[in-house]
Each structure stands twice: as C-alpha cells, then as structure tokens.
Amino acid sequence: MAIDKFPVEASHIMMFARSMGDENPLYHDSEYAAGTEPGAIIAPPTFMQASAQFDPNYFLRPKPGKPWFGSGKEATTRTASIPGNDADTDDKKSGGGGILHAEQRFEYHRHPQVGDTLHAKVRTGKTWEKEGKRSGKLRFTETITEYFDQNNELCVTATGVGVTTERAVDQ
Amino acid sequence: MSLRAENLTPGSSHNASLVSDLKRTQIVQYAGASGDYNPLHTDEVFATEVAGYPSVFAHGMLTMAMTGKMLTDYVGDGRLTQFGVRFTNQVWPGDDLEATAVLQSIEEHDGVKLANFEVTTTNQDGAVVLKGSAQARVD
Structure with a gap:
C-alpha cells in the first residue's frame, strides 16, 4: 500500500491521541506545543x-x-472474502483464521509534525513459518514502510509483522 | 521534561497504568482514528459468531499506542528514536493494563546520549500482552 499523500493534520492527531487516552496538550494545543522542545504539534509515536x-x-x-x-x-457477508482466509470455505466457523498483527517497530529519524505532508514507500521483507500451539500453522510476513516528508527526507521507518493463523487463537 | 543520563542506572524503571476496565467504545475510538475497521475489533457479532473469539478484542496497535504514552510521559516529547514490540497476548474489553520501562544501557554517539529500555505491558492477571524495547535521547 504505497501512500502518495499523508498530510499530518492537527485534528487527526487530536483524535488519535484521544483514542489512546493521552491528554498531553502537545497533541491538541498548538500554542502550548510552540513552547515545548519539539516546538510544534508532533505525531504520537505510533x-x-x-x-x-x-x-x-x-x-x-x-x-x-x-x-x-x-x-x-x-x-458476515459471505460474498466478501475475509482477509487471510480461503474464500471458498463452507463452514462459517472456520473463518476463525485471519491476519493478526504480531510485531511492530518504528525508527524515528525525525518526528513528523502538523503541516508535514508525508508519502510512504512499502516493501515486503522476510517471510517465515512456524507451528503455533494455539492457532495452527502460522505464516509471518514482514512489511517495511518508509515515510518521507515533503523534502523527500526519511522521517519514520515502520516495520510490521503480520501473522496468518489457521484458526482463532485458543484462549 | 526529559531524562538526564546521570540519574539513570541499568535497572532504573518507570511504570504507569494505561487503562482500567478497557471499554469497547475506546476500541471503536481507536478504529476511527487509526482507520483500521477490522470487525474483529469492533463487531461483536462477527468476532464471536464468525471468527470464534469470546468477544471483540483491542487492536495490538492500541496497546502499543497506550504503551507509547507511558514512554513519552517518561522520556519526554519527541525524544524516542526507536520503539518496537511483539504482541504476545490479546487485550480484551474489561482489561486493566500496566506498562513498565526498565533501563538496559546508555550509549553515546557523536555526543548524543541514547538510553535503551526494555518495555513490557501486562494485564490484570499478570499476563504479558506486549513486550519490546525503546530507545530515547536523554540529556
């Protein structure tokens, strides 16, 4: 999923910070943010x-x-495929497998701030398999997304690892 | 507010409560803000009847976001240089989460001091739901 234009916007950061329960004024008050070390409303780490x-x-x-x-x-809408599942499955209950997020890493070269317009390049990294005790065969895939700013400078490198499970994770 | 290297020794730790009695509504809030509308997280009917889970569960990235708040409250705004985690258990509505950062080492590159932390988030039963590391610039 290459992203051509990701404008870093104040109201988006405010809503994102609210959703994670972070009331730090850095994320919603530009006057306050101007007096902090970052000097502007910056993106929260994730x-x-x-x-x-x-x-x-x-x-x-x-x-x-x-x-x-x-x-x-x-x-569920049977005509829509469930991501990560075989579309031709007959048994609704077998829809328990799917893609889950296994790992996530961020490297910050510069924390993006309000007013930046980012774009992202995406590539697939390593893939590997493992037999899981709680959810059958696991297929891992690494995706590396690099976020560049309007000057084409790298701001954040994000590496995600998705895991495809055979069935719902046993609880 | 930022950390000073001279006040940190390996084993120094900081912990914070992230949430108590996590609400489904907060998971919905995160879905809306992040754009991840996977019904596993917000659609109880789908999550239970189709996917076979006991209920909806939180996005791993919500747990990482809340853990990130613990870190930025501790190391200061804009100070993180790296943050990486593995999601080791699911987080459910009703969970209480607590996160801890433990200093592992401090390194210095070109006069910049970087502190390396081990990061762990656990639920009310003591189960680790997230485990990883973070690095932050310190004074």
Whole structure:
C-alpha cells in the first residue's frame, strides 16, 4: 500500500491521541506545543499507523458499494472474502483464521509534525513459518514502510509483522 | 521534561497504568482514528459468531499506542528514536493494563546520549500482552 499523500493534520492527531487516552496538550494545543522542545504539534509515536486513512485501497475500511465482511443482517457477508482466509470455505466457523498483527517497530529519524505532508514507500521483507500451539500453522510476513516528508527526507521507518493463523487463537 | 543520563542506572524503571476496565467504545475510538475497521475489533457479532473469539478484542496497535504514552510521559516529547514490540497476548474489553520501562544501557554517539529500555505491558492477571524495547535521547 504505497501512500502518495499523508498530510499530518492537527485534528487527526487530536483524535488519535484521544483514542489512546493521552491528554498531553502537545497533541491538541498548538500554542502550548510552540513552547515545548519539539516546538510544534508532533505525531504520537505510533501515529504512522493512521496513514491507513490515506490509502485509497486500504482493505480494512468498508467502501460504498463494495462487499464488507462485517455483520449486517447476517453475522458476515459471505460474498466478501475475509482477509487471510480461503474464500471458498463452507463452514462459517472456520473463518476463525485471519491476519493478526504480531510485531511492530518504528525508527524515528525525525518526528513528523502538523503541516508535514508525508508519502510512504512499502516493501515486503522476510517471510517465515512456524507451528503455533494455539492457532495452527502460522505464516509471518514482514512489511517495511518508509515515510518521507515533503523534502523527500526519511522521517519514520515502520516495520510490521503480520501473522496468518489457521484458526482463532485458543484462549 | 526529559531524562538526564546521570540519574539513570541499568535497572532504573518507570511504570504507569494505561487503562482500567478497557471499554469497547475506546476500541471503536481507536478504529476511527487509526482507520483500521477490522470487525474483529469492533463487531461483536462477527468476532464471536464468525471468527470464534469470546468477544471483540483491542487492536495490538492500541496497546502499543497506550504503551507509547507511558514512554513519552517518561522520556519526554519527541525524544524516542526507536520503539518496537511483539504482541504476545490479546487485550480484551474489561482489561486493566500496566506498562513498565526498565533501563538496559546508555550509549553515546557523536555526543548524543541514547538510553535503551526494555518495555513490557501486562494485564490484570499478570499476563504479558506486549513486550519490546525503546530507545530515547536523554540529556
């Protein structure tokens, strides 16, 4: 999911900070932020994840007129495939597998701030397999996303590891 | 507010409560802000009847975001240089989470002091839900 344009915006940072329960005025008060070491409203450490909002094809966002696998009249829309699952499965209950987030790493070269317009380049890293005790065979895939600013300088390198499970993780 | 290297020794630690009795609504808030609308996190019917889980569960990235708040409150704003985690257990509505950073070492490159921390987030039963590391610039 390459992202052409990810504008770092004040209200987005405010909502993101609220969702994680962070009332630090750095994330919603530009006058306060001007007097801090960063000197401006900056992105919280995990904010690059919210670049999904600016990926036009992001698969975990429902889109008008397109099938969506969440519940409506039925518990799931069978015509929509569940990401990470075999689409031709007959047994609804076997829909327990799927992609889960196993690891995430961020390297900060510069913390993005309000007013930056980022773009991201994405590449696939390593892949590996493992037999899981609680969810069957596990397939791991690493995705490396580099976020550059408007001057083409690297701000954040994000490395995510997704795991595809055979079935719901046993509790 | 930032940390001073001379006040830190390996084993120095900081901990904070991240949330108590995590609400489904907060998970919905995070879905809206992050853009990750996977129904496993917000759609109880889908999560239980289709995916086979006991209820919806939090995005791993919400736990990482809340753990990040513990870190930025401790090391200061804009001071993190690295933050990486593994998600080791799921986080459920109703969970209480607490996060701890323990200093491992301090290194210096070109006059910049960097503190390396081990980071752990646990739930009310003591189960580790997130484990990783962070590095921050200190004075």
